[in-house]
Amino acid sequence: MPSFPRPLPEVAGDAAPYWQALAAGRIELPRCGACGKWIFYPRSFCPSCLSRDVAWHAVAPRGRVYTCSVVRKPTNPWFFGRTPYVYAIVELENGVRLPTQIVACDPEKVEIGDVVDAVFERVDDTVTLLHFKPR
Template identity: 45%
Template sequence: MSTEQPLPVIDHDSAPYWQAAHEGHLDIPLCGDCGKHHFYPRAICPHCHSDNLNFDTVSGRGEVHTFTVARRPAGPAFADDVPYVVALIELEEGPRMMSRIQTDDPEKVHIGAKVEVTFVKASDEITFPYFRMT
């Protein structure tokens, strides 16, 4: 079994998202027709089905909608990370995104906790937007 953590594949639809994360800001799709943000990056708006999409830099602030604490690794590649928090973050701009919460004490994470984005470099190409409580 591999001890290297798997990394996302960057495609045409997600490239601006990953580039922004690499540069230290959170950009998510914004529909030019209905005016709604969405996450994850995709070719059409999930709200109105338009392909008139651009990436918009958002605040990076939100709150924990739900979460779980991973206490057992999801394979050998994650053994050094446990325990870690995986959460569904509701961004101030509306969309929800799955991410990790960086914390020294997973027991302090709770639903409704205010969070802000932080960035963790995983490789030369991939920087993950994680969150931390504020």
């Protein structure tokens, strides 16, 4: 079977600190200093009040499954042979919802509301992906 490149994020721009924190084993997210709202996806301004008073803060590496689906057909050639897997939206304790995968589990047993802990998958020197596993 031919090999295909893994689809990976570009570590650049407003989201670079997010990826750099993951590489260090932490989840950091921007928060607005004016209105206090968390910002995701990362931006250089607050989408709620348009303030540019944005700073990065570490958040707890855990949350709950907000919604999920078992992916059975690869959405990219790299995923051939890697299905089924659980695509999910995880809600962190601060209310931010992240797209992710639930790993290290039976995909058929993941349920909305499950408590999950972060798993940092180091892909290379630049990219570390954030997944979660059931507690």
